[in-house]
Amino acid sequence: MTRTGLPQLPTSPPWQRTAVVSGDNPASDPWFLSLDVGGTFTDLLVMREGDELLAFKSPSTPNSPAVAVFNVLAKAAAALNLSESDFLRRVHYIVHGTTLATNALIVGGGATVGMITTAGFRDVVEARRGYKNIRTSMYNIFIPPYEPIVPRFRRLPVQERVGPDGVVWQPLQESDVGRALEKLTSQGVQSVAVCLLHSYANPRHEQMIAEICREEYPGLYIAVSSTVLPIWGEYERFSTTVVSAYLGPTISGYLDLLQAGLQTRGFEGKLLILQSDALVQSPSASKARAVALARSGPAAAPVAALRAAETLGEGSSLIAFDMGGTSLDVCLIENGNIPQTTDGWIGDERVAARLIDVKSIGAGGGSLASIDMLGLLKVGPQSAGADPGPACYGRGGARATVTDADLLLGYIDPANFLGGEMRLDVDLAARAMAGLGAQLKLDAIQTAAAVYETVNATMSDEVALLASRRGVDIRDFVLVAGGGAGPLHAAAIGTRLDLETIVIPRFSGLLSALGMLAINPGVSSVRAYIKRMTDVDLQEMERVYSEMERSARSELGLDGVDADVLLRRSADMRYEGQYHEVEVDVGDIPRTTAHLAEIAEQFHERHGALYRFDLRFRPVQFLHLRLTVEVKTRLRTRLPVEAFDPPSGIRTRRATRFRQCNFDNRWTVTGLYASDELRTGDLIEGPAIVEEPNTSILVPPGFTAKLARECYVVRRGTP
């Protein structure tokens, strides 16, 4: 067995120099992969000890996502001159993130779900507390009604009733369960959500139903509300459970296929799946709680941003800025903490499970520009998507997009888009832009400049909004940019937000995949604990935390293993009578009333910071206890920067190739650099463009970029 005894840990982390014997012995030189299945592309990063990262991209295959995974793996094997099995045999770990779940929620494609619920309450998930104005103004009533995942005819009641204190008001009528299951299965249901009132206080009835399901219909996927998310509040709990039931069969099927395919291709290492809370988990745990993958896609980019900044020593308050084809995912990291939320919506569904707090804004390369009825230029949120895509793709798209603007301004090389895999048509872009500009009495280039500015304004405003919501000053943050379009817009965003420093990691075109290489296995859990501070029984609280820890350890396969784990205990707290909670760090399990008093003090302070006032005269109450167990592996470490350790000093590089780019309506000769000709310590002066795999970094006039420890540091003026 391994030294640490952890079943999911690398036997020999590749970048820990002491553990590596020699590069000549392939067996002791394991590789790590990160695989990011996005809507348009499937990205692969190959990390080999002491060698440069390798990036590969393959078009995604939405109907059968595993196909693209095997395609990109084959591409990597071929590039390394290895057979697929020789390649995969050297891989110890694959960390895998996927937008499969997110896409299923947004465009459909999940399972046929049935629901078993308390009689008299079967419309909770359709009436959904009356939420209508989620993404629309209250003054807009011309929107289609919400279509529930489980239509009413598949939401079946059972006689039972539990009260808020867990007392059974009415026992479960078991014959109702059999009848409901018979009806659901006869309708071809693949998955069942079990959702009863007050099950957070007493899960017995839900468990009984689940047992009947498992015994009588072993093929059914089952999601039980008291297991998926044992929180108070039936709408939020039921909705999350239904989402889990909807995603379960899809995720399970996909992961089964992936695991089998990897195995037949010779893979003997561990596959780890990225969860919405930026931890990784085994495939089996991911299948059991599929809602945990609801935001698997964008969860890794903030981690990449954090690791990049740590590597550079650039502080720990960051804006992770991942701008792709259709959207910008932005995450504000304060003091090294990647924020998480339980207030999330994905598509039209309320997901109350813990998600990385990433805001998705409809601003990406494919975002469409238009003139609204007030005569103002507007960019997004509508997108030209991958098909037809921007006008310059030449696939029939006639409307101007951000990518068309970037191209016309000279920021993108038409011959070298996606590493030359695709040629862009400047004339088509100009035609689309001129059509839009006619309404504004601007020519194509002026319009392109206005589109560039408008999308930057939209994005920077949204970023500023995130900061003000937290009560922090955005000017104290470092922008870490990535994604296909991010590095082209980062400097402009930085200027608008008055930021000093912009960091663009190498391989920032694959920011998510980069982040996945630095994520730990772990589990976050929650238990309802509704109690006034003065009524807390310390032993009872300890029992709840210990029970969560035990079940998390067992889920992580750490039973009986002396593993190095990080524990984060927190509590949702509020003033008695309030309806919303503030999450407060608890530290060790509280064993004294003095510790409880400290927690109360922290709560007052947090409340004051968030809401500008506290209410020290009111009793304080607990609502939920939370625990995150994270396994400390050397997976979570800095990227292999050692290979590029700089000779001392900074060298100013001069460009040898040039192109005309337009800045502030002026054409300017701009230097061009290929990323592989740059080394740590190199400094370039704007205007310049650095061509990275799958993206370009724009260094505007008056800016400089320095390559330091695998990142470009872009600043106004000299460094």
Added chain:
Amino acid sequence: MTAGGPLAIADSARVGTLDVVSEATIWNTLQTICREMRALIHHSGQSFLIAQSNDVSCGLWTADGTTVAVPAGIPPHFIAGKYSVQYILSEYAGSIREGDVFLSNDPYRGYTCHAPDWGFFRPIFVDGTLRFWAMCRTHMEDTGAAVPGGYFSDPYDVHAEGLLIPAVRIISEGQEQLDVMKLIWNNIRLPENVRIDSYAVIAATQFGDERVRRLVAKYGWNRVEAAIASTIERTREAARASILAMRDGTYLGESSTDDDGVVHDVPVTVRVSVTISGRDLSLDFSRSDPQQRGYVNATEQTTYSMALAGLTLFLGPELADHQNEGLMQAVTVINPSGRVTHSEYPAPCGGAPINVGHNIIEAVMMALSQACPSRAAAGWGRRYGQYIFGHRPTDGKFFVYPGYEAEGGAGAVYGYDGYQGTGSIGTLAEIVRPNTEDIETRYPWRIWRREFRLDSCGAGRWRGGAGFVWEAENLGGHSGMNTGAGQGETTFGHGALGGHPTSPNSCVVIRGSERMIAKVHRTHFLEHGDRILKETSGGGGVGSPLERDSEEVRKDVFVRELVSLAAAIDVYGVVIDQRTGVVDLKATEAVRRTRARGI
């Protein structure tokens, strides 16, 4: 500047020193500040209505009370907020200072829809000059009326509806005016609760102040001022262009509430004539019923708010994001006093957010649905709430339980069925409903049923959202139940273009084997073990039910389970085989043809 429509303004990417990008950014930031103030109150407040239902509104006005942004909230709270600001400006001329906060809840002095809606106003100074007003308003848990709850249906006059605060300075240059506050706390039930919520609201105005100042610091006052002026102008011109696209003419709309709470069972009616002529639109409420003795009167400002809210639904989708002075400038409201739509002191107006507030929106929607049929919209499920008050058996504490669970969803609009489950029309679905688990934890009540009611959707080519069946049991002792916060037992929301109107709401108290009808606009008394059973209507329909896609009707019966097989044939004229669930297209066509000829 006004000629040539909205596009003419944007004849260059730069207007004076202000570029369009900065203009849009400033405008969006101002709207966002309002939303953030509201989120702060929603997250830190303690009352059910604030923190669960989001009965909170926040807006920004210029120094002279021009409406800058009222993007999210409850229409009667804040669309007419400029009148409140102008009142404070005139009352306190010369003595408004940085760090002041004013509180007002008097419907006739400082203008509130009804006394429980407390508005907190903060003047925002930049470099010593008054530039903006922030206002946050919310429905307080108690306001010291003759009876707990906000909708007491039989008051003597407006004074019986609560302590009336005529815009007083409660914070003076940052100092809380404790003398005033003590007087206020002493005159309401649940003073500690209201105190907490007041602090949450005051904190939000402070937050708004910080954010607005930061915006001005970044762009400079001149550009911010220019951006506001330009946005208002663009909005006005876009609204006029929208009006130009409507059919010229005069259109009538009317809507009644069941009674005024004093004289029972005599409906009270709001009437509006909407006249459209080219780019001009006027809303005339002159023919509404006279001011009533009971609690169903609306002040002039309430009517203004509700009328504007109703009108905005019919303008373009982008104007839905531009509720500001420009929109108001595009419209004329004619509303003489002495009517239920413009009551005079001391007429009570406790019911105004619902009765006749909802009726004002409905009347406007009914009229405008004729002027622009392609944006026709039906009435929503009529609000049918109750305020239950009593003492919790566990700790003897007094509680007020504002019921917000039973009424139906939205009306249909041209092109779409009604949204399910939405909060009532007077809130434009900004109100969010409570979880049953929350109600059962807080109040001595057990809920037995809360689900859609079959055949409760107003029928139409597009049908309304469903009504509810709601049944609850009193686990506490003797309690009061006021049914002032509702209507719709004998009066109905409109259908449009041949769609059906809403149907009757009903409420029964079950005591042992006894069943007692509990009518709206009254106070009833409940005992331990009593059950309340409510059956409510959904929203109205748009277009003839005979034109509804037969496949949609099939789904209504077998998938959505909202329409019975009998109603499918009787109301929609769709023949479905009960056993196979298949639509008989031929038979359907025949039935529909016969019905359409009126045979």
